[in-house]
Amino acid sequence: MSTNQIPRDEGMDNSLALLKEGYLFINNRVEKFQSDIFETRLMGQKVICMRGKEAAELFYDVDKFQRKWAIPNRIQETLLGKRGVQTLDGKQHLIRKHLFMSLMTPPHQKQLAEQIAEYWEREKKQWERKEKIILFEEAKKVLCKVACSWAGVPLLELEADSRADDFISMVYAFGTIGPEHWKGRIARNRIEEWIEEIIENVRSGEIKAEQDSALYKMAFYKEADGQHFSTHLAAVELINVIRPIVAIATYITFSALALYEHPDQKEKLKNGTREDLERFIHEVRRYYPFGPFVGARVKKTFHWKNVEFKKGTLVFLDIYGTNRDPRIWEHPNQFDPDRFQDWDGDLYEFIPHGGGDPAKGHRCPGEGITVEIMKATLDFLINKVDYAVPNQDLSYRLDRIPTLPKSGFVIRLS
Numbered sequence: 001m002s003t004n005q006i007p008r009d010e011g012m013d014n015s016l017a018l019l020k021e022g023y024l025f026i027n028n029r030v031e032k033f034q035s036d037i038f039e040t041r042l043m044g045q046k047v048i049c050m051r052g053k054e055a056a057e058l059f060y061d062v063d064k065f066q067r068k069w070a071i072p073n074r075i076q077e078t079l080l081g082k083r084g085v086q087t088l089d090g091k092q093h094l095i096r097k098h099l100f101m102s103l104m105t106p107p108h109q110k111q112l113a114e115q116i117a118e119y120w121e122r123e124k125k126q127w128e129r130k131e132k133i134i135l136f137e138e139a140k141k142v143l144c145k146v147a148c149s150w151a152g153v154p155l156l157e158l159e160a161d162s163r164a165d166d167f168i169s170m171v172y173a174f175g176t177i178g179p180e181h182w183k184g185r186i187a188r189n190r191i192e193e194w195i196e197e198i199i200e201n202v203r204s205g206e207i208k209a210e211q212d213s214a215l216y217k218m219a220f221y222k223e224a225d226g227q228h229f230s231t232h233l234a235a236v237e238l239i240n241v242i243r244p245i246v247a248i249a250t251y252i253t254f255s256a257l258a259l260y261e262h263p264d265q266k267e268k269l270k271n272g273t274r275e276d277l278e279r280f281i282h283e284v285r286r287y288y289p290f291g292p293f294v295g296a297r298v299k300k301t302f303h304w305k306n307v308e309f310k311k312g313t314l315v316f317l318d319i320y321g322t323n324r325d326p327r328i329w330e331h332p333n334q335f336d337p338d339r340f341q342d343w344d345g346d347l348y349e350f351i352p353h354g355g356g357d358p359a360k361g362h363r364c365p366g367e368g369i370t371v372e373i374m375k376a377t378l379d380f381l382i383n384k385v386d387y388a389v390p391n392q393d394l395s396y397r398l399d400r401i402p403t404l405p406k407s408g409f410v411i412r413l414s
Protein backbone atom coordinates (compact mmCIF):
# COMPACT_ATOMS: atom_id res chain seq x y z
CA MET A 1 0.00 0.00 0.00
CA SER A 2 1.41 3.43 -0.85
CA THR A 3 0.07 6.59 0.83
CA ASN A 4 -2.31 6.73 -2.15
CA GLN A 5 -4.07 3.69 -0.71
CA ILE A 6 -4.08 4.68 2.94
CA PRO A 7 -7.65 5.61 3.95
CA ARG A 8 -8.12 9.31 3.46
CA ASP A 9 -10.45 11.58 5.38
CA GLU A 10 -12.91 13.54 3.26
CA GLY A 11 -12.82 17.30 2.92
CA MET A 12 -10.24 20.02 2.27
CA ASP A 13 -9.48 20.50 5.95
CA ASN A 14 -10.82 18.71 9.02
CA SER A 15 -9.66 21.10 11.75
CA LEU A 16 -13.28 21.94 12.49
CA ALA A 17 -14.14 18.23 12.84
CA LEU A 18 -11.21 17.86 15.27
CA LEU A 19 -12.63 20.71 17.33
CA LYS A 20 -16.11 19.16 17.25
CA GLU A 21 -15.10 15.55 17.94
CA GLY A 22 -12.24 16.22 20.35
CA TYR A 23 -10.89 13.07 21.98
CA LEU A 24 -12.84 10.86 19.58
CA PHE A 25 -11.57 12.42 16.34
CA ILE A 26 -8.90 9.78 15.59
CA ASN A 27 -10.82 6.84 17.03
CA ASN A 28 -13.98 7.67 15.04
CA ARG A 29 -11.99 7.44 11.81
CA VAL A 30 -10.03 4.35 12.86
CA GLU A 31 -13.38 2.63 13.33
CA LYS A 32 -14.94 4.05 10.17
CA PHE A 33 -11.98 3.05 7.96
CA GLN A 34 -11.31 -0.16 9.94
CA SER A 35 -7.65 0.88 9.81
CA ASP A 36 -5.16 1.87 12.51
CA ILE A 37 -3.74 4.47 10.20
CA PHE A 38 -5.32 7.10 7.98
CA GLU A 39 -4.56 10.41 6.40
CA THR A 40 -6.35 13.68 7.03
CA ARG A 41 -5.77 17.41 6.64
CA LEU A 42 -5.52 19.60 9.71
CA MET A 43 -4.41 23.22 10.06
CA GLY A 44 -3.85 23.35 6.30
CA GLN A 45 -1.47 20.38 6.13
CA LYS A 46 -1.47 16.63 5.59
CA VAL A 47 -1.42 14.63 8.83
CA ILE A 48 -1.08 10.86 9.26
CA CYS A 49 -2.99 9.67 12.35
CA MET A 50 -2.26 6.33 14.03
CA ARG A 51 -3.55 4.31 16.96
CA GLY A 52 -2.43 1.22 18.89
CA LYS A 53 0.62 -0.48 20.33
CA GLU A 54 2.49 -1.03 17.04
CA ALA A 55 1.86 2.57 16.07
CA ALA A 56 3.24 3.72 19.44
CA GLU A 57 6.38 1.60 18.95
CA LEU A 58 6.89 3.24 15.57
CA PHE A 59 6.14 6.75 16.81
CA TYR A 60 8.74 6.54 19.59
CA ASP A 61 11.52 5.40 17.23
CA VAL A 62 13.79 8.45 17.45
CA ASP A 63 15.51 7.53 14.18
CA LYS A 64 12.23 7.91 12.33
CA PHE A 65 10.58 10.91 13.98
CA GLN A 66 11.64 14.33 15.18
CA ARG A 67 9.95 16.95 17.33
CA LYS A 68 11.48 19.95 15.57
CA TRP A 69 8.69 21.89 13.80
CA ALA A 70 6.08 19.47 15.20
CA ILE A 71 4.49 21.69 17.84
CA PRO A 72 2.14 24.38 16.52
CA ASN A 73 2.93 27.92 17.58
CA ARG A 74 -0.43 28.25 19.36
CA ILE A 75 0.57 25.38 21.71
CA GLN A 76 3.99 26.92 22.34
CA GLU A 77 2.40 30.28 23.11
CA THR A 78 0.13 28.72 25.75
CA LEU A 79 0.91 25.25 27.08
CA LEU A 80 4.61 24.62 26.46
CA GLY A 81 6.61 27.76 25.80
CA LYS A 82 9.36 28.06 23.18
CA ARG A 83 12.55 26.00 22.73
CA GLY A 84 11.85 23.76 25.73
CA VAL A 85 12.67 20.05 26.08
CA GLN A 86 9.60 19.07 24.03
CA THR A 87 11.06 20.65 20.87
CA LEU A 88 14.51 19.00 21.01
CA ASP A 89 15.87 15.95 19.22
CA GLY A 90 18.86 13.61 19.36
CA LYS A 91 21.75 14.22 21.73
CA GLN A 92 20.50 17.68 22.70
CA HIS A 93 17.23 16.14 23.84
CA LEU A 94 18.91 13.34 25.79
CA ILE A 95 21.09 15.81 27.69
CA ARG A 96 18.18 18.12 28.53
CA LYS A 97 15.98 15.16 29.42
CA HIS A 98 18.62 13.94 31.87
CA LEU A 99 18.25 17.25 33.71
CA PHE A 100 14.49 16.69 34.04
CA MET A 101 14.89 13.05 35.07
CA SER A 102 17.35 14.10 37.80
CA LEU A 103 14.57 16.19 39.40
CA MET A 104 11.96 13.43 39.36
CA THR A 105 13.65 10.53 41.12
CA PRO A 106 11.84 8.38 43.73
CA PRO A 107 13.14 10.58 46.62
CA HIS A 108 11.68 13.67 44.86
CA GLN A 109 8.41 11.82 44.35
CA LYS A 110 8.34 10.95 48.05
CA GLN A 111 9.04 14.55 49.10
CA LEU A 112 6.15 15.78 46.96
CA ALA A 113 3.77 13.11 48.24
CA GLU A 114 4.59 13.99 51.87
CA GLN A 115 4.07 17.69 51.22
CA ILE A 116 0.76 17.06 49.48
CA ALA A 117 -0.52 14.99 52.41
CA GLU A 118 0.43 17.82 54.80
CA TYR A 119 -1.24 20.51 52.66
CA TRP A 120 -4.47 18.53 52.31
CA GLU A 121 -4.68 18.31 56.13
CA ARG A 122 -4.11 22.07 56.37
CA GLU A 123 -6.72 22.76 53.73
CA LYS A 124 -9.26 20.52 55.46
CA LYS A 125 -9.27 22.91 58.43
CA GLN A 126 -10.38 25.75 56.14
CA TRP A 127 -13.08 23.54 54.63
CA GLU A 128 -14.87 23.35 57.95
CA ARG A 129 -15.89 26.97 57.40
CA LYS A 130 -17.05 26.42 53.83
CA GLU A 131 -20.47 25.27 52.78
CA LYS A 132 -19.39 23.96 49.42
CA ILE A 133 -16.00 22.73 48.31
CA ILE A 134 -15.14 22.43 44.61
CA LEU A 135 -12.45 19.77 44.58
CA PHE A 136 -10.83 20.84 41.29
CA GLU A 137 -10.45 24.43 42.57
CA GLU A 138 -8.98 23.23 45.87
CA ALA A 139 -6.66 20.76 44.15
CA LYS A 140 -5.18 23.31 41.78
CA LYS A 141 -4.42 25.68 44.69
CA VAL A 142 -2.88 22.97 46.85
CA LEU A 143 -0.83 21.63 43.94
CA CYS A 144 0.39 25.11 42.99
CA LYS A 145 1.52 25.80 46.56
CA VAL A 146 3.23 22.43 46.87
CA ALA A 147 4.84 22.58 43.41
CA CYS A 148 6.28 26.05 44.06
CA SER A 149 7.48 25.19 47.55
CA TRP A 150 9.09 21.95 46.34
CA ALA A 151 10.70 23.66 43.34
CA GLY A 152 12.05 26.45 45.58
CA VAL A 153 9.92 29.18 43.99
CA PRO A 154 8.78 31.80 46.52
CA LEU A 155 4.99 32.17 46.42
CA LEU A 156 3.03 34.56 48.61
CA GLU A 157 -0.17 33.16 50.13
CA LEU A 158 -2.18 35.98 48.58
CA GLU A 159 -0.90 35.29 45.04
CA ALA A 160 -1.37 31.50 45.19
CA ASP A 161 -4.91 31.54 43.75
CA SER A 162 -4.11 33.71 40.76
CA ARG A 163 -0.91 31.81 39.95
CA ALA A 164 -2.81 28.50 40.15
CA ASP A 165 -5.45 29.95 37.78
CA ASP A 166 -2.75 30.98 35.32
CA PHE A 167 -1.08 27.54 35.30
CA ILE A 168 -4.44 25.91 34.70
CA SER A 169 -5.38 28.41 31.94
CA MET A 170 -2.18 27.43 30.11
CA VAL A 171 -3.17 23.76 30.26
CA TYR A 172 -6.84 24.28 29.41
CA ALA A 173 -6.01 26.47 26.38
CA PHE A 174 -4.75 23.35 24.56
CA GLY A 175 -7.69 22.62 22.29
CA THR A 176 -9.38 26.01 22.31
CA ILE A 177 -9.77 28.96 19.98
CA GLY A 178 -10.94 32.48 20.77
CA PRO A 179 -11.10 33.86 24.31
CA GLU A 180 -9.98 30.64 26.08
CA HIS A 181 -6.90 30.49 23.87
CA TRP A 182 -6.08 34.13 24.57
CA LYS A 183 -6.60 33.57 28.27
CA GLY A 184 -3.90 30.87 28.02
CA ARG A 185 -1.52 33.17 26.16
CA ILE A 186 -1.94 35.98 28.67
CA ALA A 187 -1.47 33.51 31.53
CA ARG A 188 1.77 32.21 29.98
CA ASN A 189 3.15 35.73 29.49
CA ARG A 190 2.36 36.58 33.12
CA ILE A 191 3.88 33.38 34.50
CA GLU A 192 7.00 33.66 32.31
CA GLU A 193 7.56 37.25 33.44
CA TRP A 194 7.19 36.23 37.08
CA ILE A 195 9.53 33.23 36.83
CA GLU A 196 12.12 35.14 34.75
CA GLU A 197 12.36 37.74 37.50
CA ILE A 198 12.87 34.98 40.09
CA ILE A 199 15.62 33.36 37.95
CA GLU A 200 17.40 36.70 37.70
CA ASN A 201 17.12 37.24 41.45
CA VAL A 202 18.54 33.79 42.15
CA ARG A 203 21.44 34.44 39.79
CA SER A 204 22.17 37.78 41.44
CA GLY A 205 21.98 36.21 44.92
CA GLU A 206 18.93 38.26 45.95
CA ILE A 207 16.93 35.06 46.37
CA LYS A 208 18.57 32.02 47.94
CA ALA A 209 17.76 28.63 46.41
CA GLU A 210 18.66 25.17 47.72
CA GLN A 211 21.23 23.54 45.45
CA ASP A 212 19.10 20.49 44.72
CA SER A 213 15.92 22.47 43.98
CA ALA A 214 14.43 22.76 40.51
CA LEU A 215 14.81 26.54 40.73
CA TYR A 216 18.56 26.32 41.39
CA LYS A 217 19.08 23.65 38.75
CA MET A 218 17.33 25.63 36.00
CA ALA A 219 19.04 28.90 37.00
CA PHE A 220 22.58 27.49 37.07
CA TYR A 221 22.51 24.56 34.66
CA LYS A 222 25.30 24.78 32.08
CA GLU A 223 24.80 23.61 28.50
CA ALA A 224 27.52 21.81 26.51
CA ASP A 225 29.07 25.17 25.55
CA GLY A 226 29.45 26.07 29.24
CA GLN A 227 26.77 28.76 29.07
CA HIS A 228 23.76 29.03 31.37
CA PHE A 229 20.29 28.91 29.84
CA SER A 230 19.00 32.35 28.80
CA THR A 231 16.73 33.76 31.50
CA HIS A 232 13.77 33.05 29.27
CA LEU A 233 14.70 29.41 28.62
CA ALA A 234 15.40 28.79 32.32
CA ALA A 235 11.90 30.11 33.03
CA VAL A 236 10.32 27.94 30.29
CA GLU A 237 11.97 24.79 31.68
CA LEU A 238 11.13 25.62 35.30
CA ILE A 239 7.52 26.17 34.23
CA ASN A 240 7.75 22.74 32.52
CA VAL A 241 8.22 21.31 36.01
CA ILE A 242 5.61 23.33 37.93
CA ARG A 243 2.73 23.55 35.42
CA PRO A 244 2.22 19.80 34.98
CA ILE A 245 2.18 19.28 38.74
CA VAL A 246 -0.69 21.80 38.97
CA ALA A 247 -2.37 19.96 36.10
CA ILE A 248 -2.63 16.81 38.25
CA ALA A 249 -5.75 18.58 39.64
CA THR A 250 -7.53 17.10 36.62
CA TYR A 251 -6.65 13.52 37.57
CA ILE A 252 -7.51 14.22 41.21
CA THR A 253 -10.97 15.36 40.13
CA PHE A 254 -11.45 12.28 37.93
CA SER A 255 -10.19 10.08 40.81
CA ALA A 256 -12.91 11.51 43.06
CA LEU A 257 -15.45 10.90 40.31
CA ALA A 258 -14.27 7.28 40.01
CA LEU A 259 -14.60 6.78 43.79
CA TYR A 260 -18.11 8.21 43.63
CA GLU A 261 -19.18 6.18 40.61
CA HIS A 262 -17.68 2.97 42.04
CA PRO A 263 -18.39 2.88 45.80
CA ASP A 264 -17.32 -0.78 45.86
CA GLN A 265 -13.84 0.34 44.79
CA LYS A 266 -13.78 2.95 47.55
CA GLU A 267 -14.60 0.28 50.11
CA LYS A 268 -11.95 -2.01 48.67
CA LEU A 269 -9.30 0.71 48.86
CA LYS A 270 -10.14 1.51 52.50
CA ASN A 271 -8.61 -1.78 53.56
CA GLY A 272 -6.61 -2.37 50.44
CA THR A 273 -2.94 -2.77 49.65
CA ARG A 274 -0.54 -0.40 47.94
CA GLU A 275 -0.98 -2.50 44.78
CA ASP A 276 -4.77 -2.05 44.89
CA LEU A 277 -4.27 1.72 45.06
CA GLU A 278 -1.77 1.67 42.19
CA ARG A 279 -4.14 -0.36 40.01
CA PHE A 280 -6.95 2.12 40.72
CA ILE A 281 -4.68 5.04 39.76
CA HIS A 282 -3.59 3.32 36.54
CA GLU A 283 -7.22 2.74 35.63
CA VAL A 284 -8.12 6.40 36.30
CA ARG A 285 -5.31 7.42 33.94
CA ARG A 286 -6.37 4.87 31.31
CA TYR A 287 -10.11 5.42 31.44
CA TYR A 288 -10.57 9.18 31.86
CA PRO A 289 -9.52 11.59 29.13
CA PHE A 290 -6.56 13.93 29.55
CA GLY A 291 -3.77 13.99 26.92
CA PRO A 292 -5.53 13.43 23.54
CA PHE A 293 -2.64 12.71 21.11
CA VAL A 294 1.01 13.59 20.54
CA GLY A 295 2.61 14.83 17.34
CA ALA A 296 5.97 14.46 15.60
CA ARG A 297 7.39 14.93 12.08
CA VAL A 298 8.91 12.25 9.85
CA LYS A 299 12.70 12.69 9.99
CA LYS A 300 13.61 10.78 6.80
CA THR A 301 11.27 9.13 4.30
CA PHE A 302 10.54 5.49 5.21
CA HIS A 303 7.93 2.80 4.63
CA TRP A 304 5.93 1.00 7.30
CA LYS A 305 3.36 -1.67 6.49
CA ASN A 306 3.69 -0.53 2.88
CA VAL A 307 2.70 3.02 3.77
CA GLU A 308 5.08 5.77 2.76
CA PHE A 309 5.95 8.24 5.52
CA LYS A 310 7.41 11.18 3.61
CA LYS A 311 10.06 13.35 5.24
CA GLY A 312 8.47 16.31 7.01
CA THR A 313 4.94 14.81 7.30
CA LEU A 314 3.17 15.52 10.57
CA VAL A 315 2.08 12.34 12.40
CA PHE A 316 -0.30 12.09 15.38
CA LEU A 317 -0.35 9.16 17.79
CA ASP A 318 -3.75 8.70 19.47
CA ILE A 319 -3.25 8.54 23.26
CA TYR A 320 -6.92 8.37 24.21
CA GLY A 321 -7.71 5.74 21.57
CA THR A 322 -4.70 3.55 22.37
CA ASN A 323 -5.68 3.52 26.03
CA ARG A 324 -9.07 2.18 24.91
CA ASP A 325 -7.91 -0.06 22.09
CA PRO A 326 -10.02 -3.25 22.36
CA ARG A 327 -7.09 -5.37 21.14
CA ILE A 328 -5.15 -4.36 24.26
CA TRP A 329 -7.93 -3.80 26.79
CA GLU A 330 -10.82 -6.18 27.28
CA HIS A 331 -14.09 -4.20 27.66
CA PRO A 332 -12.14 -0.95 27.29
CA ASN A 333 -15.14 1.23 28.13
CA GLN A 334 -15.57 -0.33 31.57
CA PHE A 335 -13.77 1.07 34.62
CA ASP A 336 -11.98 -1.94 36.07
CA PRO A 337 -8.72 -1.51 38.06
CA ASP A 338 -8.34 -5.30 38.27
CA ARG A 339 -7.36 -5.35 34.61
CA PHE A 340 -3.93 -4.22 35.81
CA GLN A 341 -3.50 -7.30 38.00
CA ASP A 342 -1.64 -9.25 35.31
CA TRP A 343 -0.33 -6.26 33.41
CA ASP A 344 3.30 -6.65 32.38
CA GLY A 345 4.15 -2.91 32.30
CA ASP A 346 4.45 -2.79 28.49
CA LEU A 347 5.78 0.67 27.56
CA TYR A 348 3.64 1.07 24.43
CA GLU A 349 0.17 -0.17 25.47
CA PHE A 350 -0.67 2.10 28.39
CA ILE A 351 0.31 5.57 27.24
CA PRO A 352 -1.41 8.36 29.19
CA HIS A 353 2.06 9.88 29.59
CA GLY A 354 3.34 8.88 26.16
CA GLY A 355 5.20 5.68 25.24
CA GLY A 356 8.68 4.19 25.45
CA ASP A 357 11.47 4.80 27.94
CA PRO A 358 11.31 8.36 29.32
CA ALA A 359 15.11 8.60 29.60
CA LYS A 360 15.59 7.79 25.91
CA GLY A 361 12.63 9.52 24.26
CA HIS A 362 9.92 12.08 24.88
CA ARG A 363 7.76 10.06 27.27
CA CYS A 364 6.74 12.16 30.30
CA PRO A 365 9.37 12.19 33.06
CA GLY A 366 6.69 13.12 35.62
CA GLU A 367 4.70 9.86 35.63
CA GLY A 368 6.16 8.74 38.99
CA ILE A 369 5.42 12.14 40.52
CA THR A 370 1.86 11.99 39.18
CA VAL A 371 1.25 8.53 40.66
CA GLU A 372 2.71 9.44 44.08
CA ILE A 373 0.70 12.68 44.30
CA MET A 374 -2.45 10.78 43.34
CA LYS A 375 -1.72 8.13 45.98
CA ALA A 376 -1.31 10.70 48.75
CA THR A 377 -4.47 12.51 47.64
CA LEU A 378 -6.53 9.32 47.40
CA ASP A 379 -5.39 8.31 50.86
CA PHE A 380 -6.70 11.68 52.05
CA LEU A 381 -10.02 11.38 50.19
CA ILE A 382 -10.59 7.78 51.27
CA ASN A 383 -9.26 7.69 54.83
CA LYS A 384 -8.84 11.22 56.18
CA VAL A 385 -11.97 13.15 55.26
CA ASP A 386 -15.68 12.33 55.38
CA TYR A 387 -17.66 14.01 52.68
CA ALA A 388 -20.98 13.89 50.90
CA VAL A 389 -21.46 14.48 47.18
CA PRO A 390 -24.52 16.70 46.61
CA ASN A 391 -26.53 16.69 43.36
CA GLN A 392 -24.54 18.30 40.59
CA ASP A 393 -23.64 17.96 36.93
CA LEU A 394 -20.79 15.45 36.85
CA SER A 395 -20.84 14.91 33.10
CA TYR A 396 -17.76 15.76 31.09
CA ARG A 397 -17.50 16.60 27.41
CA LEU A 398 -15.31 14.64 25.03
CA ASP A 399 -15.37 17.48 22.51
CA ARG A 400 -13.42 19.69 24.89
CA ILE A 401 -9.65 19.10 25.24
CA PRO A 402 -8.74 18.89 28.10
CA THR A 403 -12.01 18.16 29.82
CA LEU A 404 -13.38 17.98 33.36
CA PRO A 405 -16.64 17.10 35.17
CA LYS A 406 -18.78 20.22 34.68
CA SER A 407 -19.26 20.93 38.38
CA GLY A 408 -15.54 20.52 39.18
CA PHE A 409 -16.73 17.88 41.72
CA VAL A 410 -18.50 19.54 44.61
CA ILE A 411 -18.28 17.98 48.08
CA ARG A 412 -19.64 18.86 51.53
CA LEU A 413 -17.95 17.80 54.74
CA SER A 414 -20.14 15.36 56.66
Ligand code: HEM
Nearest residue numbers: 085086241244245247248291294353354362363364366369
Ligand atom coordinates in the same frame (compact mmCIF):
# COMPACT_ATOMS: atom_id res chain seq x y z
C1 HEM B 1 -0.96 15.45 35.04
C2 HEM B 1 -0.53 14.28 34.62
C3 HEM B 1 0.39 14.22 33.44
C4 HEM B 1 0.08 13.78 32.19
C5 HEM B 1 -1.24 13.22 31.71
C6 HEM B 1 1.26 13.95 31.38
C7 HEM B 1 1.36 13.60 30.06
C8 HEM B 1 2.45 13.87 29.25
C9 HEM B 1 2.52 13.56 27.86
C10 HEM B 1 1.43 12.88 27.02
C11 HEM B 1 3.73 14.00 27.41
C12 HEM B 1 4.22 13.99 25.96
C13 HEM B 1 4.93 12.76 25.60
C14 HEM B 1 5.49 12.89 24.19
O1 HEM B 1 5.73 14.01 23.72
O2 HEM B 1 5.70 11.87 23.53
C15 HEM B 1 4.41 14.59 28.53
C16 HEM B 1 5.66 15.16 28.46
C17 HEM B 1 6.26 15.82 29.51
N1 HEM B 1 5.81 15.88 30.81
FE1 HEM B 1 4.11 15.08 31.52
N2 HEM B 1 2.26 14.49 32.14
C18 HEM B 1 1.77 14.66 33.43
C19 HEM B 1 2.46 15.11 34.52
C20 HEM B 1 3.74 15.59 34.49
C21 HEM B 1 4.47 16.02 35.63
C22 HEM B 1 3.96 15.93 37.06
C23 HEM B 1 5.65 16.54 35.17
C24 HEM B 1 6.77 17.15 35.93
C25 HEM B 1 6.80 17.40 37.21
C26 HEM B 1 5.66 16.41 33.74
C27 HEM B 1 6.65 16.86 32.90
C28 HEM B 1 6.72 16.61 31.55
C29 HEM B 1 7.80 17.04 30.68
C30 HEM B 1 9.00 17.89 31.08
C31 HEM B 1 7.52 16.54 29.39
C32 HEM B 1 8.35 16.68 28.14
C33 HEM B 1 9.23 15.45 27.96
C34 HEM B 1 10.05 15.43 26.70
O3 HEM B 1 9.68 16.10 25.72
O4 HEM B 1 11.05 14.71 26.67
N3 HEM B 1 4.48 15.83 33.35
N4 HEM B 1 3.62 14.48 29.65
